[in-house]
Amino acid sequence: MSSRRGLVRALSVAPMMEWTDRHFRWLVRQISRRALLYTEMVTTGAALHGEREIVLGFDPSEGPLALQLGGDDPQALAECARIAEGMGYDEVNLNVGCPSDRVQGGNFGACLMRQPSRVAACVAAMRAAVSLPVTVKHRIGVDGRERYEDMLEFVDAVAAEGCDRFTVHARIAILAGLSPKENRTVPPLRYPEVYRLKAERPGLVVEINGGVRSLDAAAEHMRAGVDAVMIGRAAYEDPYCFAEVDRRFFGETEAPPSRFEVARRYAEHADAHLRAYPRRKASAVLRHVLGLFTGQPGAREFRRILSETRDERPPSVRMEAALTAVRRAHERIAEHRAAAGS
Known part of the structure; x- marks a missing residue:
């Protein structure tokens, strides 16, 4: 799952608001025992002040499971990471990819790509607080910072503080003028830039995300050099597409249930x-x-x-x-x- 634990999870199911709740995760876990699963994004405010069992509760059978957090305050994120570790999560992930107006209003999500030093400070605080892997999910860019060099500057700043994995959605986020739904389809996919990132920073764990619709496509991305692949809506629309994940990507021999x-x-x-x-x-x-x-x-x-x-x-x-x-x-x-x- 991370360089900290020496484990890379080759396949994961993306965190998706209103979709990847505990019931969907339980369903996927009946099909694949090995794929990494995520919660929906949880804001630091909800994690710290909400009813913990409702906001953060999960069944141990859902693991390996990552908690995705939304926030920009290093200390609040560090405290959420401590809670996650105490509850038995396997990883803490920071959302630097969501483009919604509400998320921008809270100064987190994709708009944080404009503040590499802030994200680096958040990662440093979480890493100092827990022994769990601390990872970041981000875009290849945002309005005004759309070049490969801008993404590389962001990644280098965050990597310097020990980020355990970079999950890169291979589209920019257009924060002014597009809805979250449009941001999933309108900006073109730029997979070669993710491959280039891995080639130029071979010591980093790089996962690719965006528009991956099948296990064959996932295998193609891995042949292109990335360490892992995240599948989003295709996994929700057809969860049984993960039936061959354990045998194909994790070396398992047991057949999945029908x-x-x-x-x-x-x-x-x-x-x-x-x-x-x-x-x-x-x-x-x-x-x-x-x-x-x-x-x-x-x-x-x-x-x-x-x-x-x-x-x-x-x-x-x-x-x-x-x-x-x-x-x-x-x-x-x-x-x-x-x-x-x-």
Whole structure:
């Protein structure tokens, strides 16, 4: 995971607001035991003053797990890092990539790329506070600091304070004029600049992020020289795309569970959670599994059944109905193929 521990996590799932909560992380962990997972970004204020179990709580089975923090105050970040270490997180990551107006208003996220010395001070404070790896996720640039040389200046300043890994989203962030959604697609991807960073700073651990849609694409990036690859929305839209991660990138030999087995496990997880928190809606938990059968026969019916918000049946009952629909779709295809071959 880091130079501090001598371990690089070849594949990770990006931190994504409103998506990578504890339920989605639990789902991914049924598919891959080895990929690094992240929390949603947590501000230092929420981490220090919020209800800790709600804001920072996680199941130990979710590990390896990194806490992503948003903030610009070195001492506040150091205290959050101490809390993370005490709770059992595996890594602390500083967000220097989010372009939203709200985040800019708090002077953190991508706008901090204009303040390399401030980010360096934050990393130094966190490293002094904990033995966990301290990492940074950032863009290749922001408005007015868009050249490769600007990114290199930023990385060199932060690396001097011992940053354990640089996760580089290979797009600039346009802070004036584009929404966060547009910032994920409008600025062009500049992968060669990330490859160049690794080539020119071979002693740093460099992870690439942005527009990676498959494990084949991840493997191509690693062949280009980077140490690791972070996959974002593709992992949420089709979580089973991580089914071969452990065998392909971590040398595991055990086969992953089938989509059907993952679905049943997740239904049991959802039932247990809703029994513990009866005021929560089933849809809030089941939404994370809607993409499990992406690209498979019956996927649309699977999503429809699980999304019936008026249906108050327990998740396990709804899941069995959804899986029955998938099985019937598979059977119909098999029948058509048999008839065509006769």
